[in-house]
Amino acid sequence: MPALKYSRQRESIKRFLMSRYDHPTADTIYLHVREEFPNISLGTVYRNLSLLTELGEIIKITTDGPDRFDGHVEPHSHFLCRKCHSLLDVHLDDESAIDRQAQKNFPGVIDGHSVLYYGICSDCAK
Amino acid sequence: MPALKYSRQRESIKRFLMSRYDHPTADTIYLHVREEFPNISLGTVYRNLSLLTELGEIIKITTDGPDRFDGHVEPHSHFLCRKCHSLLDVHLDDESAIDRQAQKNFPGVIDGHSVLYYGICSDCAK
DNA sequence: ATAAGAAACAATAACCATTATCATTATTAT
DNA sequence: ATAATAATGATAATGGTTATTGTTTCTTAT
Numbered sequence: 328m329p330a331l332k333y334s335r336q337r338e339s340i341k342r343f344l345m346s347r348y349d350h351p352t353a354d355t356i357y358l359h360v361r362e363e364f365p366n367i368s369l370g371t372v373y374r375n376l377s378l379l380t381e382l383g384e385i386i387k388i389t390t391d392g393p394d395r396f397d398g399h400v401e402p403h404s405h406f407l408c409r410k411c412h413s414l415l416d417v418h419l420d421d422e423s424a425i426d427r428q429a430q431k432n433f434p435g436v437i438d439g440h441s442v443l444y445y446g447i448c449s450d451c452a453k
Numbered sequence: 454m455p456a457l458k459y460s461r462q463r464e465s466i467k468r469f470l471m472s473r474y475d476h477p478t479a480d481t482i483y484l485h486v487r488e489e490f491p492n493i494s495l496g497t498v499y500r501n502l503s504l505l506t507e508l509g510e511i512i513k514i515t516t517d518g519p520d521r522f523d524g525h526v527e528p529h530s531h532f533l534c535r536k537c538h539s540l541l542d543v544h545l546d547d548e549s550a551i552d553r554q555a556q557k558n559f560p561g562v563i564d565g566h567s568v569l570y571y572g573i574c575s576d577c578a579k
Numbered sequence: 580a581t582a583a584g585a586a587a588c589a590a591t592a593a594c595c596a597t598t599a600t601c602a603t604t605a606t607t608a609t
Numbered sequence: 610a611t612a613a614t615a616a617t618g619a620t621a622a623t624g625g626t627t628a629t630t631g632t633t634t635c636t637t638a639t
Contacts, residue, residue: 332586332635353625368589373626375587391515393625406559417555425551426570429543433532434575442568444552449560458606458615479596494618499597501616519596 337375339363344385344398350405350414352393388414390443404441408448417444463501465489470511470524476531476540478519514540516569530567534574543570 339360344351351359357372376396379385386397388405395414397405402422406415419425430437465486470477477485483498502522505511512523514531521540523531528548532541545551556563 330586330636334587334635336588366589368591370590370627371588377627389515389517404555406555406561406563408561415559415561417559419555419558424554425568428550429530429532429545429568429570432545433543433570435532435534435541435572436578437532437570437572439571440568441571442551442555442566444555444559444563445565445567446561446563452562455615456607460605460616462617492618494620496598496619497617503598 334375336360336364336367336371337379340372340375341379341384341398344379344396347398348416350388350395350397352395354393356396388441388443390414404444406444406446406448408451409445410447410451413448413450415448417442460501462486462490462493462497463504466498466501467505467510467524470505470522473524474542476514476521476523478521480519482522514567514569516540530570532570532572532574534577535571536573536577539574539576541574543568 340356343356343359353369353372353376356376357367357369360367360372376385376387380387380396383400384398386400388395388397390407392412399416404417404419404422406417407413408415425440425442426437429440466482469482469485479495479498479502482502483493483495486493486498502511502513506513506522509526510524512526514521514523516533518538525542530543530545530548532543533539534541551566551568552563555566
């Protein structure tokens with residue numbers, strides 16, 4: 328594996344993700360970072376998102392549509408609104424309780440999970 | 454919505470999915486159904502998988518790679534082995550407990566979830 | 580401060596899974 | 610049996626993502 332070098336573009340992507348709680352797509356990130364780096368390419372955005380994900384500095388959320396990214400890595404879950412498709416954070420009292428529960432009936436070793444909840448968000452429920 | 458008409462191809466796809474517990478991809482399904490219908494096209498497989506999913510007769514499982522399909526619709530969860538990438542069933546004692554737990558800290562309405570557990574399956578653990 | 584080596588870049592082509600189009604065939608209602 | 614219409618097979622198109630290439634920028638050692 329190559330030694331990691333600093334890059335302003337990667338820094339900017341990370342900073343943007345950390346400032347947000349709406350889990351933007353690669354495209355949204357691209358459009359934003361472009362304001363600071365007008366000739367950054369979409370490929371660079373994807374490359375750095377993969378890199379940051381591998382490093383564990385961000386989280387990739389795989390949904391039905393395009394992947395979405397989260398700059399906050401503390402264990403938590405997500406909720407997708409069936410109406411407006413916004414992706415929101417859900418904080419469980421005990422994130423790992425889920426794993427222990429499932430482990431009871433499963434012969435292999437469970438070391439993690441990703442949950443996506445569905446429903447109607449409070450804004451749409453009005 | 455158009456009135457549904459019977460099709461032998463759709464029937465065959467459904468039958469195949471119900472006979473299996475390994476959650477095949479569209480491509481695997483295509484390769485199998487082809488034995489019965491040598492000139493079925495991949496488009497037909499995809500079209501019917503979408504249709505069956507909308508009808509609630511099968512479940513589409515969105516993962517990192519290609520979508521996978523499950524002919525068994527009783528509520529249950531899935532496990533993806535980090536080593537061999539096989540996708541296995543996990544049966545929780547109470548599937549909806551997860552929703553109630555999350556609902557406690559969430560302002561919107563949660564009406565469902567999809568969980569994907571990660572770890573090492575019993576075969577790979579040996 | 581400069582030069583060498585390596586990593587990151589921008590641009591763009593390639594890839595893969597999935598969806599759309601369209602002329603033909605199968606199913607269903609009359 | 611006929612007409613209406615949905616499903617099919619073949620294939621083109623799309624969208625998201627990854628790979629390639631040549632160039633630039635960063636780091637480190639001189």
